């Protein structure tokens with residue numbers, strides 16, 4: 516049982532604030548690899564990084580603890596649901612039907628208004644993401660040893676861009 520009610524770990528430790536925390540970052544570890552810093556009990560795969568003005572350092576927390584700490588269970592749940600959905604789509608990304616190979620030999624795909632092309636660049640493969648409607652173009656900085664690795668990196672970049680665009684529109 517996570518959250519303050521069970522009183523595990525730092526929930527019952529004097530000097531640790533229960534409320535007023537802010538989520539400063541979020542990460543999918545790919546598998547449960549950490550124990551929540553707050554309840555010191557729940558194994559977590561999705562890490563909500565929490566900070567507080569009256570607490571030194573950043574705590575890596577699970578969804579329930581994070582939600583209580585920021586007093587916004589809905590937002591914490593939403594971060595986690597989005598990440599789970601992205602993780603599922605990522606596993607299907609390489610097999611998506613939309614991938615085509617151009618006359619130049621570059622694999623490319625159009626998705627959600629974006630266009631992604633993977634091309635040979637320098638010492639490996641790189642991806643470029645453009646949004647034709649806005650003229651936006653982003654070249655990935657890293658070169659990857661294989662074409663699929665560059666394709667997967669383009670998925671992560673796309674998710675980031677889509678998240679940013681959504682943020683802009685609100």
Ligand SMILES: [Zn+2]
Pocket residue numbers: 517518551552553554555556557576577579580581
């Ligand atoms: Zn916890």
